[in-house]
Amino acid sequence: MIFALVMIQASFNNEGPIDKAALGKMLFSDPILSKDQTISCASCHKPAFAFADTSAVSIGVGKKKGKRNTPSAMNLLTQKTFFWDGRAATLEEQALAPIINPDEMNLSIEEALQRLSKHRDYKIYFQNIYQSEPNAENLADALATFERTLETSDSPFDVWKFNDDSNAVSPAMRRGFTIFNTKGKCVKCHFGSNFTTNEFRNIGLFDGNKLNDSGRIVVSHNTEDIGKFKTIGLRNVSITPPYMHNGMLKTLREVIDFYNDPEKIVPHNVNRDTILAKPLGLTEEEKEDLEAFLISLTDKRFN
Numbered sequence: 001m002i003f004a005l006v007m008i009q010a011s012f013n014n015e016g017p018i019d020k021a022a023l024g025k026m027l028f029s030d031p032i033l034s035k036d037q038t039i040s041c042a043s044c045h046k047p048a049f050a051f052a053d054t055s056a057v058s059i060g061v062g063k064k065k066g067k068r069n070t071p072s073a074m075n076l077l078t079q080k081t082f083f084w085d086g087r088a089a090t091l092e093e094q095a096l097a098p099i100i101n102p103d104e105m106n107l108s109i110e111e112a113l114q115r116l117s118k119h120r121d122y123k124i125y126f127q128n129i130y131q132s133e134p135n136a137e138n139l140a141d142a143l144a145t146f147e148r149t150l151e152t153s154d155s156p157f158d159v160w161k162f163n164d165d166s167n168a169v170s171p172a173m174r175r176g177f178t179i180f181n182t183k184g185k186c187v188k189c190h191f192g193s194n195f196t197t198n199e200f201r202n203i204g205l206f207d208g209n210k211l212n213d214s215g216r217i218v219v220s221h222n223t224e225d226i227g228k229f230k231t232i233g234l235r236n237v238s239i240t241p242p243y244m245h246n247g248m249l250k251t252l253r254e255v256i257d258f259y260n261d262p263e264k265i266v267p268h269n270v271n272r273d274t275i276l277a278k279p280l281g282l283t284e285e286e287k288e289d290l291e292a293f294l295i296s297l298t299d300k301r302f303n
Contacts, residue, residue, distance in 0.1 A: 016121060018129070020130075028040065028042055028146055029042040032115055032116070034105035039060065039104075044098075050074050050239050052071060053070035056242050057069060057070075057247055060101070060102075061105060067213070068084050068246060069245055071084070072233075074235065074236060076150070079198060084230050092143075096136065096139070113133075113134050116134035153193075154300050154301070155299050156298075160296075175289040175292075176296075179293070183281075183286065184282065185275055196232060197231055199230075201228055202269075203272065203273060204263070204266050205244060205245070209268070213246060215227050238252060253287065261279040261280070
């Protein structure tokens with residue numbers, strides 16, 4: 001991750017960005033892509049918070065509220081689908097969707113391209129990098145290329161696990177890692193380099209009443225998918241509250257308490273995954289240790 005950011009910084013000269021990632025970084029932070037030019041991608045994907053938002057749902061142009069929590073835009077290289085319901089098959093497809101979403105940036109791609117083409121600097125940047133005027137394809141490519149640089153792999157967990165440095169983590173964190181892989185059952189959904197199986201699961205946050213976001217079924221049209229949402233990766237999770245697709249849980253401890261006994265939090269849920277059929281029975285110390293493990297997944301740049 002450090003290397004990637006250094007490369008982006010080095011990709012600017014006196015004439016502006018000289019590669020796709022650098023151009024994407026500039027566009028990501030530029031409100032030119034919103035209807036009233038007040039918000040950018042970075043308004044909701046805040047760099048200081050692992051490119052996630054700090055509110056349950058983000059506020060778009062005209063102070064419209066979004067419908068779901070804004071997840072981190074980091075560590076997306078291994079992702080197979082995008083958005084909570086997986087409606088985008090590629091990062092390029094995902095990159096353009098917030099621009100046209102009426103609750104987010106609310107700008108047609110046609111108007112966005114007109115603005116970029118009329119902008120003296122962007123017209124030059126696109127010509128230099130793509131040998132073309134701005135178009136939907138290269139706009140999506142620039143944004144997605146930048147997002148693909150946002151990988152992290154320098155957390156205390158990484159130093160301990162892959163560099164065999166026992167001083168990098170606490171005994172509580174090591175115990176938490178064991179709980180994560182055993183009694184907590186977390187590893188069944190959060191597995192791999194970015195701690196996600198890229199699956200869709202119903203964890204018990206759909207009751208058809210107050211919690212009525214039906215999730216994946218709207219995309220798949222498969223009744224088995226009602227209430228299912230994408231399993232989000234856990235890297236940097238300690239700095240991306242609030243949590244869940246609706247942002248209803250404010251702290252990591254609330255998340256752990258929820259998974260320990262989902263029925264207690266949402267008693268009339270529909271179609272909850274069988275993995276969570278019974279309470280986990282975690283003790284207070286085990287909850288604290290599990291939280292210590294999750295915190296250890298925070299990249300050192302955020303310390």
